[in-house]
Amino acid sequence: MPGTSLAVEADGLHKRYRSKVAVDEVSLSIPAGEIFGILGRNGAGKTTTVELVAGLRRPDRGTVRVLGLDAQRDRARLRQLLGVQLQESHLHAALTVAELVRLYGTFYRDPLDSGELIESVGLTGSRDVRFQNLSGGQQQRLSIALALVGRPRVVILDELTTGLDPEARRQMWSTVESLRDDGVTVLLVSHAMEEVERLCDRVALLDAGRVVALDSPSGLVRRAGFAQRVTFLAAEPVPKRLLEGLDGVERVRADGGRVVVEGRGDLLQVVSVALVRAGIVVTETRGEHATLDDAFVALTGRHLDNERHDHERQDDDKEALR
């Protein structure tokens, strides 16, 4: 059958809530077995997009096919094959972990063993704790377990590791990696770049309801327009000419005492040597590789993480006052 090697096929999705367009002409083609990331700021339309894919919402325009099944018309058949972890979804508050896993397991043709599943998300010690008494991170892990209990072929994970401590986060990542080994297609919504860079084969960057870029994480990073960046604080003005001619340097920006050098190659070494030779004293020298966030800024003019962006702007404002 042609087209069935695609696990998810969304075509021209459009969804509007009253006056606000949440999703605007989004098209995605995700081959079976891929871990596909949807990255974007809050309110970019990530959750609406996956809710349309899950058939939870009906698009105003466009179609979604999952494993060749229409997300609306073939809902009944699709439910057996699709596992969904919703952001902020709640469960029967007075039921325990084991009771919920058992209940949800009965919905599916061939559920996973509940003991093993509970073990795999690290909740064995809390199996008899009621949902309402679990910590936020534990509730999140239970929610992921319930998304997986029916041995789905496609899994939607909305904000997989939000609210988890670093160890639990790494545990969830390895759970997702083992899904990849089993050939399960994963649609991962995130605003955590580290997560996306580590797990995803390809990433769609969403901004204001539109896909602004779609590539592998490394391919997206290349769109940042530079490979490396060196920043430092100089006590005295640094002549731009001093750095611009150096090997590998592509761009130099000076903002007060803070200097940002972008380029490629062994940039930190090259810049440091040049500064020492010129007898310029610098502090807070930092060398970084370009990240998805840099790509996001290059593509949309804004940072991925709102809070961090506001934070930096405040810092910049303070600097300007000095």
Add this chain to the structure above:
Amino acid sequence: MTDISVHRPGLRSWAEMLTCELKMVVRDTAGLIVPIGLPMLILVMNASAAGEQAVANGRTALDVYVLPLVFTMVVATTGIVNMPSFLAYYRRSGILRRLAVTPASPAMVLIAQVAVGMLQTGLGIAAAWILAMVAFGAKPPVNAGAAIGILALSTATMYAVGMIVAALAPTPNSAVAIGLSLFFALGALGGMFGGRSGLPDVVATVGAWLPFGASVQAMSAAWVGASVQPAHLIGLVVSLLLGGVVAAACFRWD
């Protein structure tokens, strides 16, 4: 492509869902007090005095007036107060939404809730009945078949009224508030706080047509062996249909 036939949750799933709903109800201790404790209280408070007042056919006021009232209260609290507050909580908390992405239909929850509510009603009625017989010498209805039929009709009607509450209440809190207000209003007009003789004629007549009053009156007639007035049965059936229509038109899963 692997075989992707429709697979609906089977009997095991239904059994599990019922068990879970039952656990939810049992673990919600406060929710058990009103439908079982309150009617028992009314029974105990009125039983000894009423048990000595003979009415007709060897039945006392306890049999003819108190027990129909107590049974109606059990049915009304479960249907009008408890069931809608559970449904509103499920809707509000996103449980129905979570179920909507599984092969289980949210209707499973609704049906399981109704089944558990029936069980609760049955328990409440059995407990009150045993207490009345053992401690106060209550006697069974003269027309037992009619009494059981009326109880079943009242239960269905109270659930239909409860579905209106569930359909209209925006939050779990308001579901409890609306449900309780409606329960007390229907109860007051139906003679829950003493005879309806103290009420103005028009109010008393309307009260006898509304589900609570109609249920008490009809059951009372069956108990003493008198013929059940069609007006009371019509009152129950009209409320049942009205509740069904409003609920079907207004009920939302999320």
